[in-house]
Amino acid sequence: MLLHRFGSICSGRRTKVVVPAFALGCSLVLMTGCAPKNEFVAPPPPSVVVAPPYQGEVTVYTPVGGQTSARDSVEIRARVSGYLESVDFTPGSTVKTGDLLFTIEPQLYEAALQSSKGQLDSANASRDLAQTTYQRNEQLFTSDAISELDLLRSQAELELSEASVSQAEAAVESASLDLGYTKIYAPLTGRISRERVTVGNLVGSGEPTLLATIVQMDPMDIYINIDERTLLTFLKEYGQKRSTDMKGSTVLLELSDGTVYSRKGRVDYVSNRLDSATGTLEMRVSFPNPDGTLIPGLYGKVLFPNTYDDAIVVPEECIQMDMTGNYVLVVNSENVVETRYIEKGPLVDEGRVVTEGLGADEHVIVNGIQRARPGITVTPQNPS
Template sequence: MKLPSKSIPLKCSKRIALFFLIVVLLAACDEKNTYVEPPPPKVTVAEALQQDVIDYLEFTGNTRAYEEVEIRARVSGFLQSMHFTPGTRVDMGDPLFVIDPREYQAEFNAAQAALNAAKAMQHRARIEYDRAKRVFDKGAGRETDVVKWRGELDVAQASIERAKAKVERASLDLSYTRVAAPISGRVSRNFVDVGNLVGEGEPTLLTTVTRYDPMYVYFNLNENDLLRVMKMYRKRVKEKGYDPDKVSDSEAEIPLYLGLANEEGYPHEGIADFAESGVDPATGTMELRGVFPNPDTPTVLLPGLFARLRMPIEKRENALLVSERAIGADQGGRYLLTVNSENVVEKRPIRIGQLVDGLRVIETGLKAGELVVVNGVQRARPGAKVDPERTEMKSLMVSVLQDASGQGGQSSPPAGGSAKPETADTASPQGFDGAAGQTEVGAAATGEAKSD
C-alpha cells in the first residue's frame, strides 16, 4: 500500500518540469531577431588642392652635334705624319696630318717658273711694241710691225694670267698636303695609318672633328601638339614684334628642357631654334630642333643620346590636384570617389593631366571644394555612407616627395624615368591612359589595401 503513495510525487515533479519547459519555449518564441546595421567605414578625405600649374608638352628625341666635319684627303699621296692625339680637343687651324708634299712642291716651283717666263715674254713684247710704234710715228716704219708686236704683247699678257692660275692651283694642291682642323672640337681616331696612300681616286676619310658646345636635339611633334606650339609661337612673335620671315625662330625664345635616361627630371635648359617648313604627310609630324648649352668638361651631352624633352605651353590658374592614391580605374576609365554633405560616397569619372610635385592634375570631372577619398578607397562604395576624417591635400604631397626621395637611393629608377616625383612628369600624358598607367594605379591600390 505504500508504493502508490510514493509514485504520486514523482509524476507531479515531471509535470512541473514539463510546464516550466513549455513556459521557457513560449518566452523564447516571443523574442524578435532584429538586424543591427554595422557602423560606416572610416575613410580619409581631403579637398582638391588649387594652385597655378604650367601645361607641358613632352617628347622624345636624339642629340646631334652642333658641328661635325669629316676630314678627307683632297690630294693623293702617301700619308707622311700625324700631329694629334685621338680623342682630344683641337682648335681651328691646328695641324692634323701631312701628306708627302714633295711632288706638289715641284709642281708649284714649275708653275712659278712658267709665270716668270711669261712675264719675261711680256717685257720683251712691250719693248718691241714701243720701238715699232716710235718708228712708225716718225714715218720710217711699217704698220704691220706695230700690229705684230701689239698682238705679241696681248699674247704675253694672257700667258701671264694662265701662268698665275697654274701657280694658284699648284699652291692650293701644296697647301692641301698639310691637313688642319677646320673647326674647334674633339678629334676622332685616325682612320688611316701613316705610310698609306690616300686620296687616290676618291677623297679618303682621315678623321672627324666634332663640336659639342652647344648641342642640338631633334624631335618630332604630332599635329595636335604642333597646333598648340604654333599658337604659343604666334603669341610670342606678337609680343616681341619681329618679322619671323627675316629672323630665326630662336628669337621667340621658346624654352625647352631636356633630361637624359639616367637623370632626374629635366636639368638642361635650352630653346627651340628651328622647325621644318611643313608636316610630313607620311608620318603626320613635323621635325623641330632645340639647342642646349654644353660647356662642361668632360661634356655631359654627346651626339646620338636619347633625350626626354619638355616644353612649357601655357600657365593655367587654379588647377585642381589630388593624390594619385585617390585615383581608381575600371573598364569605364579613371574615376574618383567623393563624399557629399550627407557622407554618401559618389563616383566621379575624370580625365587626368600631368603630375606636379606628387599630385595629379584633374582636367575634368571634379569641382573645387569637393571632398575626395584619399585613404580607404577599398572600403568606400558608391551610394554607401562612410565616416569621413578630413586631412589636407598638401600633407599628402609632402609625404609623396619624402617617400620618393627616400626610394631614390635604394633602387634604380625604371627605364625612361626616375624614382622622384619630378621624373613622373617625364611620362607621356597618353601613357597614363594605357597599360602602364593602369599598373601604376593598381600598385597604389595594393599598397593602400595593405595599409588598411
C-alpha cells in the first residue's frame, strides 16, 4: 500500500499520504535513543602564581628627625670705634682662618700708639735718672755726705719712675691692641655671611657692632632627640651594649626631598640622661661636609640601621587582614590553598619582613589571590 501511494505522488496525481501512527512513534523512539546525554563537567582549578618568600640579610632603618646645625659659629664684631674703611671678602664665600675681612680707619689708633711709645720713652729716661741718682746717693751716704732722709727720698723717686715705666708699657700694649683691632681677620674656616655694615659707616661706637657671621661647614652636625619608645626599641634590637653606648654608631641622613645624603655620619655625643620633661634622649650626629652640600637649618631624618641576618620577606601586596589578624595564602603539597597567620615586621625594599608564622619553604600566592580561597585546589605556576 505504501509503495502504491509513494508511486502515485511521483506520477503527479494529488493523492493524500497517510502515515500510520505506529510508524511515527517508532521514528521518534529511534531519534530519542541516538541523542547524547547532558552531563555537568567541572571547570579546571584556577591558576595562581606562587613563589617562596625571600630569605636573607636585610637592613631596616629607624628614622629620627632633626635639624642640621653648624659645629661652630662666630659673630664678627667691631671692637674699636671708627669708620669702616674696607670690606675685604666676597659675601657668601668660604674664608680661611687668618683671612682679612674688614678694615677700620687706623690713623687715630696709629697716632695713639706713637703717643704711648713717646710716654714710655719719657718714663724710661726718668727711671734711668732716678736710678743714677739713687746709686750716687748710696755712695754719698756711706761717707756721711748726705742724710739718710735724702737717700730714702732718692729711693722713692726710683720706685716711682719704675712704676711710671710699667704704666707706660701697658699703655703701649693697649694702643697696639686697639690698632690691631682695626684689621679684623677670620678666626675660623667657614662660610661667611654678607656684610652687615657698608663702607663709610661708623662702627663700634657705644657697643660692638655686628659686621658679619661665619659658620663652620665641615663637619655638619644634626641634633636629634630620641623618644623613649624608640630608645626601648634600640635596647631590644641593637643590644644592650650598643644602646647604652651609641657613641660612634654609623648612620645615614635622609633629606626632606627623600634623597639620602651621600656620606655616612657618626654619633659623637649622647646625653647622659633622659630629659624627664620631654621623655627624650639628646644625641648629636656629625656628617662630613667637604663640598658644603649641607647647610645649617636643614630638616632631615637620621636613619639608624638594624640588620636582620636571616629575614623572611614577602611582597607587601600578598598580605591580607581579617578579624583574626594578618595572613598570607599558601599552596600545600597537594595544591590546596591554606591560610598562614603572620606577624608583620618592618617594611624594607624587598617587601615586608615576616617575624612569625611563615617558613622559608612555603609557597606563597603572589598573583591570582582573588581567585584563591582557603580549602580549594589550585594550579600553581612559577613566576614568569
